[in-house]
Amino acid sequence: MDATERMKELVAELNNYNYHYYTLDAPLVSDKEYDALYDKLTALEAESGVVLPDSPTQRVGGELLKGFVPHRHLAPLWSLDKAQNIEQLRSWNTRVLKLVNDYNAKNPDQPLPEPCYAVELKFDGLTLNLTYRDGRLVQASTRGNGVTGEGILAQVKTIKSIPLTIPFTDGVIEVQGEGIMNLSALAEYNKTAAEPLKNARNGAAGALRNLNPKVTAGRKLSAFFYNVGYSEGVQFQTHQEMMQFLRDNRFKVNPYLTYFENFDDVTEQLAEIEDGRSKLDYLIDGAVIKVTDFRTREVLGYTDKFPRWAVAYKFEAEETTTVLEAVVWNVGRTGKITPLAKVEPVELAGVTVQNCTLNNVGDIERKNLKHALGTRVFIRRSNDVIPEILGKVTEESDGGEIVFPDHCPACGFPLEMRGAHLFCNNKLNCKPQIVARISHFASRDAMDIETFSEKTASQLYDELSVREPADLYELTLEQLVKLERFGEKKAANLLQALEDSKGRDLASFLFALGIPNTGKATTRMLADHFRSLDAVMQANAEELAELPDIGGIVAESIVGYFADPFIVTGISRLLELGVNPTAPEAPSAPVENSFFSGKTVVLTGSLQLLTRDEAAERLEALGAKVTGSVSKKTDLVIAGEKAGSKLAKAQSLGIPVIEDEEELLRLLNGGAAE
Incomplete structure (x- = not known):
């Protein structure tokens, strides 16, 4: 086969792989295999001096152009009339x-x-x-x-x-x-x-x-x-x-x-x-x-x-511009210092925006915002998330300077720069850190201590010297009833809620500890895998990194957390005071030969007879792998009410869909496919 014929073969093969990867989101080969073929084509083009018109090597971009050449369209490209609301849309349809x-x-x-x-x-x-x-x-x-x-x-x-x-x-x-x-x-x-x-x-x-x-x-x-x-x-x-x-x-x-x-x-x-x-x-x-x-x-x-x-x-705009008026620095439960932008009030996505996130010091510098006070900036709001500043409207550094703090704005402790973030390391005596840690410990997804709030944590810090979660379990009725806004009933309710929280499951307890770089999914996985608090605390980085979705950074973060004597002492106190995290039940073996065995399943939309979590749990018990996105590898999509883009993508890819919830229940209960 001569070089040109081999190049034609390679071009056809690579373009087919590109189509499946970039258009269908369903890759056929690994990046390594693709790169090997691409390198062969590049070498043949260099040897022969010939580049086929549809060669993927043309996609890297060529020489600098001198200017744009006008192109007259063969048919007009029309604008669209706009409807700003449903009434205008109905008028169009009328x-x-x-x-x-x-x-x-x-x-x-x-x-x-x-x-x-x-x-x-x-x-x-x-x-x-x-x-x-x-x-x-x-x-x-x-x-x-x-x-x-x-x-x-x-x-x-x-x-x-x-x-x-x-x-x-x-x-x-x-x-x-x-x-x-x-x-x-x-x-x-x-x-x-x-x-x-x-x-x-x-x-x-x-x-x-x-x-x-x-x-x-x-x-x-x-x-x-x-x-x-x-x-x-x-x-x-x-x-x-x-x-x-x-x-x-x-x-x-x-x-x-x-x-x-x-x-x-x-x-x-x-x-x-x-x-x-x-x-x-x-x-x-x-x-x-x-x-x-x-x-x-x-x-x-x-x-x-x-x-x-x-x-x-x-739709209502999710982006607009406004004036950056000031920046304040907040202290979080891990000691991280986060800048918060105060902006000129502006309507965006149906709400009045006055505060925007700036993420960190590195973010301010990357977005050319160091000298942006008093200037106009782009902001974006998605869903109910606090809006984010995207950057300055102009490129000039023509505004007032945002001064980065070198001491904690709450306790005055010298700050440390780690990566793009500033941290206050005074975890024993910095009030915002301590109040946030105790509030997190008591939150619904953690120890679920009813009637507890951040305001309560702040009051206990000020008036009863509560400095860590274990201190909560040493509170007495006599202490609480003396506090402002604490009657005997409220005090008794809080003490009962604390007593009830002592038997929370291990996953909730691990989440309550606030281990850096871990969320609910990670702590649930740790609890299910190790099945005891002691085993989690003794695990090394190599063991942890072998678990799904835990990389080297998270593994080191978990190991480093449990190596801190302050943390170990605090956990020991909790256990001595009667906190007893319950281990999860041993998982039952998946049912073999069920309709769902070995299938990759995606849930979308709202289910009425089961919650999404219940459905996922039952599917996994029947041998299914439940994932969050639809691709060529998906075997089945279960679509509830108001199923959206995932359902549309499944239909476009020809993936089987179950939209009847009664049928889903029948299959979950062991029924055969019809």
């Missing part, structure tokens, strides 16, 4: 129905069907328009003014999910989509970036409109496609047909695409999308609703600006 009914009244022999609707996510990135001629990508451009955009072919070729060649070779097509930067890719990029990106939208737009394609490649962009704007040699009757054409030609289509006959179902779906928005790994700012029938689209036509057959439903 206009659609009126136009359809008017047409049908005038054309009774060829009536239009009742409108059906597609609901897609509205991505917050940069619109792409790709031109393919005879199956080969020959141009890519921005939207521009809808008629003419900027040619960005070299930049787009670096996006590995975009096919350089497609199976459709019967003419010219233009395909529209959205170039995006995944939030996980943004976070990874910012870890090492000399100039961190403020947000994913700017990251994608800045990369695609950068004259250096190597910069574009470095941001690891992705893209979703949702329209064929111009086509020769192929026609579509429905939106469903067009989307299947895109999938068949290896374009990445977002799995969150749903179809409805009833418009009320559309509004319910919008509410579900908005609820799940914060869980997505990319930015969206709304959803797009389209009439699916193409003949109906032709009849409805266009206004001067918009198609009448589609509308964008806008």
Whole structure:
């Protein structure tokens, strides 16, 4: 076989692996195997001096470009009319129905069907328009003014999910989509970036409109496609047909695409999308609703600006700008000193924002915020999480300086810098640390001491010198009733709650201790694996690192915690005072040959007859592996009410789905599959 034929084979093989990895999220080979083939191709290209047009080696980015070349689109790229609320959305649908009914009244022999609707996510990135001629990508451009955009072919070729060649070779097509930067890719990029990106939208737009394609490649962009704007040699009757054409030609289509006959179902779906928005790994700012029938689209036509057959439903903004007014420094239970930004009040995602997180000293420096007091900054809020400052609006260091403390703002102890964080090491006499540790110990997921609060912990610190959790179990009724706001009943209730907490299970006790770098899942696993407090305390780093989801850092953190004499003494006191963490019951062996044996199962949506935790526990007892995300490796998806993107992805991948909860219970109880 000559070099060119071998190169063709390698290109086809590597492009197939790229398609499964970047488009289907279902890798076929390891990175090591892929890299070996890629290196062979690179060597052959160097020896022969030939690079095939669809070679994956073109995706690393070439030479610096001199400028953007205008590209006139073969068909206009329309803007979308916007609905800001459900009333405006219903008004749009009323206009659609009126136009359809008017047409049908005038054309009774060829009536239009009742409108059906597609609901897609509205991505917050940069619109792409790709031109393919005879199956080969020959141009890519921005939207521009809808008629003419900027040619960005070299930049787009670096996006590995975009096919350089497609199976459709019967003419010219233009395909529209959205170039995006995944939030996980943004976070990874910012870890090492000399100039961190403020947000994913700017990251994608800045990369695609950068004259250096190597910069574009470095941001690891992705893209979703949702329209064929111009086509020769192929026609579509429905939106469903067009989307299947895109999938068949290896374009990445977002799995969150749903179809409805009833418009009320559309509004319910919008509410579900908005609820799940914060869980997505990319930015969206709304959803797009389209009439699916193409003949109906032709009849409805266009206004001067918009198609009448589609509308964008806008969600409330999750990003905005405001003025950074001040920074205060808070002390946590581990001694970590965290900066909190005070900003000029601004409405964002339905609430008034006045405080934003800044994470740590390193975060302030990375985001060019050291001299940002009094200047305008970008902020983002997701779900109910405290908003985060993303960066300054301008690049200049033109504001007041944020002064980093060198002594603890609570106790005055000298601070230590560890990595990007400042720490106060005065754990014996720093009030915020002690109050937070005691509050955590008493919290619901820990020792679950009823009636206890952070306010109670602070009062006990001030008035009864409570300095560690063991001190709680030495409190007396006589001491408590003398406190302000503590009557005899409240005091008795607290003492009873403390008594009741002595028999909490081992996982809750370990979580209550507040071991650094561990959460509820880790402490539950430690309890289930070691089954005694002493065994956990004696475990070495090698033993711990062998457990699932415990890496070297967490293992060392656990070992270091139990090596601290202060900690060991505190635990000994707790045990002497009657705290007796109960070991978990020995796990029963999984039922063999059940319907779920060996299956990888994903739970999504709300179940009514079982909780999600109960369902997961029963599935695992029957030999299933319960995971959190849908992929090609998933064998089964169990979908409750309001199941969203996971269900949509399962359907797009052809994965079996159980949506009937009665059927789920029947199978859990040993029934056979029908």
